[in-house]
Amino acid sequence: MNILAIGAHPDDIEVFCGGTLLKYKQQGHDIFIALTTSGNIGSNEYDSREEIAQVREQEQLEAAKLFGAEVKFLRFDDQGLQDTPETRRAVINAIRWANPDVILVNYPQDPSTDHAVTGKIVSEVMLSIPGKLIPADEPPIAKNPSLFYYASAVGIGFEPEVYVDITDVYEIKKEALTMHKSQYAWMDVYQTHGLLDILEITDKFRGLQAGFVYAEGFRAFRIHGYMPNFKLLP
Numbered sequence: 001m002n003i004l005a006i007g008a009h010p011d012d013i014e015v016f017c018g019g020t021l022l023k024y025k026q027q028g029h030d031i032f033i034a035l036t037t038s039g040n041i042g043s044n045e046y047d048s049r050e051e052i053a054q055v056r057e058q059e060q061l062e063a064a065k066l067f068g069a070e071v072k073f074l075r076f077d078d079q080g081l082q083d084t085p086e087t088r089r090a091v092i093n094a095i096r097w098a099n100p101d102v103i104l105v106n107y108p109q110d111p112s113t114d115h116a117v118t119g120k121i122v123s124e125v126m127l128s129i130p131g132k133l134i135p136a137d138e139p140p141i142a143k144n145p146s147l148f149y150y151a152s153a154v155g156i157g158f159e160p161e162v163y164v165d166i167t168d169v170y171e172i173k174k175e176a177l178t179m180h181k182s183q184y185a186w187m188d189v190y191q192t193h194g195l196l197d198i199l200e201i202t203d204k205f206r207g208l209q210a211g212f213v214y215a216e217g218f219r220a221f222r223i224h225g226y227m228p229n230f231k232l233l234p
């Protein structure tokens with residue numbers, strides 16, 4: 001299968017669904033990552049958005065090596081993502097590029113606006129993927145992928161419907177997250193917990209809920225005439 005993980009920022013994929021992607025990789029599936037923004041405001045160590053984007057994209061490419069993933073950067077501005085014809089077109093292109101059987105994306109009710117808008121756009125273009133008259137650059141695809149939402153930031157307002165046991169890949173997930181070095185300086189100054197702390201707490205909590213040591217939780221996208229296939233999760 002082709003698995004597409006879409007995120008708003010570099011590090012979203014590693015934090016929220018990195019373990020699940022590693023499970024898919026173990027099973028021999030092809031992994032694709034698309035990011036709507038390059039997190040180009042997520043640092044105070046650089047003087048321009050372009051510099052930050054460059055650093056964060058490089059960090060994302062390093063992390064992606066652990067998933068064996070191909071990466072597509074859509075390069076909209078961090079902390080200001082909006083649902084527009086331009087962002088929709090870019091997201092449709094990314095989905096068609098990956099030709100996915102499964103899509104994992106941010107939760108549309110996530111308190112982070114970039115996360116919520118990314119989840120909302122993906123949900124709303126699902127019915128556009130096969131349409132040849134939809135404004136896009138990539139040709140339509142015939143597949144009807146299953147769409148699952150990964151957790152909101154630190155799980156606020158997010159109740160999983162299904163869990164993936166990531167215990168045996170948890171150490172590699174941590175390693176992938178440590179590639180996002182610029183975010184350690186940022187989180188240490190602006191947050192009460194560092195990235196690895198957040199990972200340990202949230203993944204262990206989901207594991208506790210599900211009867212595993214570490215887990216990631218997901219919810220399914222549903223719309224009339226469309227039922228996601230839970231059996232496609234690893």
Ligand SMILES: [Zn+2]
Nearest residue numbers: 008009012115
């Ligand atoms: Zn994020």
